[in-house]
Amino acid sequence: MKGLEIRNLVVKIASRTVIDGLNLEVPAGQVHAIMGPNGTGKSSLSKAIAGHPDYKIASGEVLLDGENIVGKSVDEIARMGFFLSFQYPVDVPGVSIANFIRACLNARQSGGKTVNPVAYYKELYEKMDLLKIDRNFTNRSVNEGFSGGEKKRCDILQMLMLKPKFAVLDEVDSGLDIDALRIVSQGVNSARSPEVGMLLITHYNRLLEYIKPDRIHVLSGGKIVLSGGPELAVELEQKGYDWLK
Amino acid sequence: MQQGQDTFDVDRSAGDFKYAEDYAYDAGVGLNEDVVRYISKVKGEDEWVLNFRLSALKAFEKMPNPTHWAPKKLDELDFSKIRYYLAKSQQKKRSWDEVPDDVKQTFERLGVPEQERAFLAGVDAQFDSESAYTNMKEHLAKDGVIFCDSTEGMRRYPEFFKKYFGKVIPISDSKYSALNSAVFSGGSFVYVPKGVKLKQPLQAYFRINAESFGQFERTLIIADEGAELMYMEGCTAPRFETGTLHSGVVELVALKGAKIQYVTVQNWSDNVFNLVTQRGMAEEDAQIRWVDCNIGSGITMKYPAVILKGARARGEVVSIALATTKQHQDTGAKMIHLASGTTSNITSKSVSIGSGRASYRGLVYMAKNTSGCKNNTVCDALLINANSRTDTYPAVVCGGENNSVQHEASVSKINEEQIFYMRQRGLSEQEAVSLSVNGFVNDLVKEFPMEYSVELRRLIDLQMEGSVG
Known part of the structure; x- marks a missing residue:
């Protein structure tokens, strides 16, 4: 299957089980959302897929376009076309946004080739305009001294430039005011295509009004306990999560 | 992050090559009065220079190695096994075409002539003991700027040397300045006349080609009143089986209102002992700035200093050190405030990798009779591996009135979440x-x-x- 497929996934941090037999299929071209109360393993799931060394995959499979990525390194998984937008994007002092994204693109080139700088800047500026990021941000250090909204836009800018096959967006709406939410959502929507799959992790239906998902899943106790269409998000917002227990 | 790698090779391919040794002048192995006399004779020096060398030799022999605080590895340095002087020829080449082929190949591989063609105002390239090639753009000479190697400078401009040479850094300042004063050869002499401001930097390259060789260049730079210049030096050596010593001395004199900026990028191979004394003296309203980067060598001990002698003089040290396994970068800065209203800044960043060790050693001194002096010191250290090491040894002596000294230091480990x-x-x-x-x-x-x-x-x-x- 093209897209992301997770089979019987069990993830542990040290000896604590955070994901406990999770199954999920997100075909290319679709956007799914994972909702659920705090502390149910949503962020753990995203980090485990990305290959974070602290999140040990005890059993199960994660297939990206049919290829099992379990056991591969973080950067290998990234170069295969997996992107994670972080709930808390990390500062990289002294490394400008322009240089950082370019280095990431160069890392995907074969045989020591590098991206054409003219074409690169042209595209970078286009995507920055789309996300309403000021041009002078190209010279600013990645995320350093950014507001919450600026960090999220910077992450989505990276996604648009790196063009992943599959993206997990972990609480991309947190810390955004309504205008920023609209801009970030526009950016995310511009990356939607029949080739690209996405998984949104969120607490709020609000985000899903801007980025319309095809399916909603509820994560609780480290596994998917309920799945449904977009209407499920509205129901969850009204009723909360307690009725699921 | 992986931890505990104790060995790994560093690629220094740019500088790691050597040519057959074939020297016209060789002072042999070991150090004694005959060696010093030989060097002086080969160079055709005046008697006052020979006497300077001989008194330095006496001081060197009397002084102990500073092993009570210095890296233990310094004990491995065997002065009796070092060759103190090697030279191809005493005749300086003025045009690139006249330089011997193997020397030329060396510098071409290091990119010297290209850079010179591109923009440099002048280049002084030192191959083992003597400068192989010096050249300077004509317009500089017209302005009265002098840029030559120190032997030639001493011969042609004794008035400058008698006044300033060995004055900023006296013979017995340390064991290594004494050693340099006894056996120095090569290095640059620069004089920039009153009010002349050089827009392009002057540049020197130092290269060690022969095993067990010591390089002892001696540089004297004088910026006359209101003059401005930037001087840059780069250093490389191939990897030898036995340790090699580089012990240069650099003296800067910035007269009233002058500005000197001295830039070093040091990438010696990791068995070079790099023990360098660099000091500038800033008169009234003058500015001296050391910009220093230490990447190579096994041990570097180097603390660029500014003596702020005149009122409102300003000193600055900007320093980067990278220490990988087998390396100890012991670097820092000294700011000696002798006049009122003088200011200084020290900014140091070090990175320790593998079992590499970076130390910051600083001295800020403000004399009793001063007031309104300011110093600001910031040292940041980054540790990459669990067995990496960093140390900070700041010394502050704050006399006088209304003087202020500020010292900030930070140590951080590489951020795992950032790497993720x-x-x-x-x-x-x-x-x-x-x-x-x-x-x-x-x-x-x-x-x-x-x-x-x-x-x-x-x-x-x-x-x-x-x-x-």
Whole structure:
């Protein structure tokens, strides 16, 4: 299957089980959302897929376009076309946004080739305009001294430039005011295509009004306990999560 | 992050090559009065210079190695096994075409002539003991600027040497300044006349080609009243089986209102002992700035200093050190405030990789009769591996009235979440760590001239190779 497929996934941090037999299929071209109360393993799931060394995959499979990525390194998984937008994007002092994204693109080139700088800047500026990021941000250090909204836009800018096959967006709406939410959502929507799959992790239906998902899943106790269409998000917002227990 | 790698090779391929040794002048192995007399005779020096050398030799022999505080490795240095003077020819070549082929190949591989053609105002390239080639753009000579090697300078401009040579750094300042004073050869002499402001930097390259050789260049730079100049030096050596010694002495004199900026990028191979004394004297309203990057060598001990002698003089040291396994970068700065209203800044960043060790050693001294002096010191250290080490030894003596001294220091470990973030974007662990380290020193790398900062980033990437993963 093209897209992301997770089979019987069990993830542990040290000896604590955070994901406990999770199954999920997100075909290319679709956007799914994972909702659920705090502390149910949503962020753990995203980090485990990305290959974070602290999140040990005890059993199960994660297939990206049919290829099992379990056991591969973080950067290998990234170069295969997996992107994670972080709930808390990390500062990289002294490394400008322009240089950082370019280095990431160069890392995907074969045989020591590098991206054409003219074409690169042209595209970078286009995507920055789309996300309403000021041009002078190209010279600013990645995320350093950014507001919450600026960090999220910077992450989505990276996604648009790196063009992943599959993206997990972990609480991309947190810390955004309504205008920023609209801009970030526009950016995310511009990356939607029949080739690209996405998984949104969120607490709020609000985000899903801007980025319309095809399916909603509820994560609780480290596994998917309920799945449904977009209407499920509205129901969850009204009723909360307690009725699921 | 992987931990505990104790050995890995650093690629210094740019400088790691050597040519057959074939020297017209060789002072032999070991140090004694005959060696000193031989060097002086070969160079055809005046008697006052020979006497200077001989008194320095006496001081050197009397002084102990500073082993009570210095790296233990210094004990491995065997002065009786070093060759103190080697030279191809005493005749200086003025045009690139006249330089012997193997020397030429060396410098071409290091990119000297290209850079010179590109923009440099002048180049002084030192191959073992003597400068192989010096040249200077004509318009500089017309302005009365002198740029030659120190032997020639001493011969042709004794008035400057008698007044300033060995005055900023006296013979017995340390064992190594004494050693240099006894056996020095090569190095540059620069004089920039009153009010002349050089827009382009002067440049020197130092290279050790012969095994067990000691390089003892001696540089004297004088900026007359209101003059301005920038001087840059680069250093390389191939890797030898036995340790090699580089012990240079650099004296700067900035007269009233003058500005001197001295830039060093040191990339000696990791069995070079790099024991350098650099000091400037700033008169009234003068400014001296040391911009220093230590990437290579096994041990570096180097503390660029500014003596702020005249009122409102200003001193600055900007320093980057990278220490990988087998390396100890013991670097720092000294600011000696002798007049009122003088200011100084020290900014130091170090990165320790593998079992590498970086130490900051600083002295800020404000004399009793001063007032309104200011110093600001910031030292940041970054540790990459669990067995990396850093130390800070700041000394502050604050006399006088209304003087202020500020010292900030930080030590950080490489941020694992940052590396995860960068790797999630597709960078390998090594690329991520390299970029992170480059980012850490970025604000200081920007202080280097453009082509040096490009080179520096490349060297930092090379240095990081094999340090992780």
